[in-house]
Amino acid sequence: MLAVVFGLTKFRQYALGRTVDVLTDHKPLVHIVKKSFDEVPPRLQRWLFFMMRSQLTVANGILLLESRVVIPSALQQPVLKLAHEGHPGSATFKDTLRRSVWWPRMSRDAEQFAAACDICWRSRTNHSQELQPTEVVPVWHKVAVDLVEIEGRHLLSLVDYGSRFPELIVLPGTKSQHVVMALSTIFARFGIPLELVSDNGPQFV
Numbered sequence: 001m002l003a004v005v006f007g008l009t010k011f012r013q014y015a016l017g018r019t020v021d022v023l024t025d026h027k028p029l030v031h032i033v034k035k036s037f038d039e040v041p042p043r044l045q046r047w048l049f050f051m052m053r054s055q056l057t058v059a060n061g062i063l064l065l066e067s068r069v070v071i072p073s074a075l076q077q078p079v080l081k082l083a084h085e086g087h088p089g090s091a092t093f094k095d096t097l098r099r100s101v102w103w104p105r106m107s108r109d110a111e112q113f114a115a116a117c118d119i120c121w122r123s124r125t126n127h128s129q130e131l132q133p134t135e136v137v138p139v140w141h142k143v144a145v146d147l148v149e150i151e152g153r154h155l156l157s158l159v160d161y162g163s164r165f166p167e168l169i170v171l172p173g174t175k176s177q178h179v180v181m182a183l184s185t186i187f188a189r190f191g192i193p194l195e196l197v198s199d200n201g202p203q204f205v
């Protein structure tokens with residue numbers, strides 16, 4: 001590609017204002033030229049741009065590349081902001097841009113812009129939470145019971161699903177009767193819940 005650019009620069013007085021056929025047996029170059037601008041690696045875009053500048057036109061003072069408006073660097077961020085309105089997904093965002101505007105490395109800039117967007121980031125996080133909906137349970141209908149050991153002491157933890165209210169009781173031991181005693185004191189205060197879930201330890205059988 002460098003050779004083509006060199007040739008066109010060297011003989012610009014003959015090439016300017018004309019359509020020039022470039023003959024090459026360099027397969028990768030043919031492949032690259034056939035691609036759209038955004039698919040070409042960024043380092044090659046400016047060379048391709050140079051070769052394709054015959055496709056640049058000026059209409060009403062606006063520089064166009066084919067039918068796309070060439071956006072100067074000072075306006076690239078405002079254009080990204082406009083195209084990102086409504087926080088579209090990455091593909092839609094880039095499609096919107098590609099349909100109407102162009103600048104070198106536009107796709108990369110669009111990706112970086114979307115990655116830095118707070119609202120998009122939050123909606124991605126919320127979406128993953130939506131996949132695991134939390135159960136809506138009335139207060140004291142369902143409780144979870146577990147035995148935990150902290151620094152050699154056995155504790156019974158109980159959490160109410162409805163209110164997220166936690167209870168923690170120190171157990172004298174881990175036998176069934178210790179667990180039953182502890183649960184009884186809780187149930188004596190709050191009533192007996194409809195459902196009790198546990199990790200099915202032997203004390204809960």
Ligand SMILES: [Zn+2]
Pocket residue numbers: 084087088114117118119120121
């Ligand atoms: Zn966004």
